[in-house]
Amino acid sequence: xxxxxxxxxxxxxxxxxxxxxxxxxxxxxxxxxxxxxxxxxxxxxxxxxxxxxxxxxxxxxxxxxxxxxxxxxxxxxxxxxxxxxxxxxxxxxxxxxxxxxxxxxxxxxxxxxxxxxxxxxxxxxxxxxxxxxxxxxxxxxxxxxxxxxxxxxxxxxxxxxxxxxxxxxxxxxxxxxxxxxxxxxxxxxxxxxxxxxxxxxxxxxxxxxxxxxxxxxxxxxxxxxxxxxxxxxxxxxxxxxxxxxxxx
Numbered sequence: 001x002x003x004x005x006x007x008x009x010x011x012x013x014x015x016x017x018x019x020x021x022x023x024x025x026x027x028x029x030x031x032x033x034x035x036x037x038x039x040x041x042x043x044x045x046x047x048x049x050x051x052x053x054x055x056x057x058x059x060x061x062x063x064x065x066x067x068x069x070x071x072x073x074x075x076x077x078x079x080x081x082x083x084x085x086x087x088x089x090x091x092x093x094x095x096x097x098x099x100x101x102x103x104x105x106x107x108x109x110x111x112x113x114x115x116x117x118x119x120x121x122x123x124x125x126x127x128x129x130x131x132x133x134x135x136x137x138x139x140x141x142x143x144x145x146x147x148x149x150x151x152x153x154x155x156x157x158x159x160x161x162x163x164x165x166x167x168x169x170x171x172x173x174x175x176x177x178x179x180x181x182x183x184x185x186x187x188x189x190x191x192x193x194x195x196x197x198x199x200x201x202x203x204x205x206x207x208x209x210x211x212x213x214x215x216x217x218x219x220x221x222x223x224x225x226x227x228x229x230x231x232x233x234x235x236x237x238x239x240x241x242x243x244x245x246x247x248x
Contacts, residue, residue, distance in 0.1 A: 014111040015074055022113070024070050030116030033140035033156045041141065041152050041163065042198070042205045049203035051152075051163040054173070055191050058123075059182035061158035062115045065108040065122050072105040072112065116157070123155065126179050130172070144168075161193055 045051045058064070076084065078099040085092050085101075095101050108115035124134065132144045132153055140155040144164075151164035153172075162172055166187070173185045189200045195212040198205060217223065 012110055013080075015072075015105075015109045017111045017113040020072070020113050025114050028114045028117050030120045031139045033154050034138055037138040037141040038154055038161075038194075039207075041154055041161075042207065044152070045163050045200065046203055046205040050165075051200065052166050052169060052187065053189065053191055053198075053200050054162045054164075054169045054185055054187040055193060056160035056162060056172070056176060057184045057186075058158040058160070058176070058180050059184070061119050061123075061180075062108045062110050064180055064182070065115070065119045067105050067108055067112075068118065069114070074103055074105055074109070076101045076103065119158070120155075123158075126175070127153065130175060156194065159193065161191065 045053075081095055081099055081101045085095065091101065105112070108118045120139075124139075127133075127142055130144075131146070132142045132151075135141045135143065142153040142155060144151040144153075146168070149165070151162070151168050153163075154161040162169060164172070169185075169187055176185070177183055191198045191200070192211070196207050196209055197211065198207050
């Protein structure tokens with residue numbers, strides 16, 4: 001929030017996946033990059049020291065993914081139905097006496113139980129087509145080998161970190177923009193990902209979480225500051241200190 005105004009207003013339509021028949025989806029798991037894979041990749045980048053980095057954000061990833069398998073029908077409540085009809089008046093003929101609409105989903109709406117898996121299958125298909133292959137130990141750690149050079153891509157749902165040459169980054173950007181409707185690409189030696197700020201330097205990657213820490217501490221006031229490593233005074237307790245979550 002800046003000057004009392006919101007920087008961004010964001011809304012998202014979600015489904016109630018709890019009402020889906022669980023037995024229709026025996027395998028609905030979807031992988032995300034592990035923190036071990038991320039730091040292993042950063043160590044490799046620091047060791048080799050020849051990478052540029054880009055962050056690729058695919059907006060509305062799920063709703064750019066087609067529903068496959070058993071059809072899904074969704075009933076929308078009165079408030080949502082009214083909003084839809086105000087935009088598409090021709091649908092008024094299809095609302096029920098209760099003032100609701102029913103629809104068949106064509107895209108993997110957020111909170112459908114199989115949406116994550118469908119999205120991963122789609123992005124994986126695109127990357128395989130372009131020469132990238134997931135690693136057996138972590139399917140979201142994806143690499144491409146070209147002329148003895150290794151390009152690395154880390155996938156965390158719809159957020160992608162790409163470590164490659166500038167030429168390869170432009171190539172990936174081009175086919176991603178052809179494949180997906182809404183996408184942003186930021187190519188910079190300083191990136192923010194999963195609450196971490198990453199500074200990519202020559203044979204060095206600096207990772208810190210100052211912004212995330214400040215966000216955590218916003219609700220606290222009058223905090224004392226201490227130097228680190230910890231000194232003895234850090235462990236002194238005020239006489240009026242209160243404890244929560246403990247018996248007695």
